[in-house]
Amino acid sequence: MMREQNKEIAIIVIVDENYGIGKDGDLLCYLPNDLKHFKKLTTGHTIIMGRKTYESLPKGALPNRKNIVISSDNKENYPGCIVVRSVDEAILLSEDKEKVFIIGGGKIYKSTIHLANKLYLTRIHHTFEEADTFFPEVDFNNWELIEEEKHKADEKHLYDYSFLCYQKL
Secondary structure, three states, X not given: OOOOOOOEEEEEEEEOOOOEEEEOOEOOOOOHHHHHHHHHHHOOOEEEXXXXXXXXXXXXXXXXXXXXXXXXXXXXOOOOEEEEOOHHHHHHHOOOOXXXXXXXXXXHHHHHOOOOOEEEEEEEOOOOOOOOEEOOOOOHHHEEEXXXXXXXXXXXXXXXXXXXXXXXX
């Protein structure tokens, strides 16, 4: 699929040092500031996710965003969401002419990384050996780091982490 001109297709993800993103359908750790960062970036925009990511959300559809779920089973019920069968259909239905966020999971990231022109990466400076889901390999020669914000571990965050934003060249 060709990306619509002028539409920003952004991937937003939290990864460990080995690009692990999850374990048993959940995040690898809890970083409250990452959740605030995610909310700040995605509120008011379209978010696209796979079925498993939707099922991992504690309260279902995320408020103040257009939620699109990609699922091969149209019979499933996703309150507050538009259900589509493909990435192409999700992008076309996004309506958000300026910015769309791909929020996971692993299969969706793998099938959309070539479409993205922006990558919001939260890097946890730790390796979780138990990770069972990974972000696809990225050739960072094709991306320019445009923002970086480093954070140290504290009483609410067990690990050092960084917010990174890349723009596709």
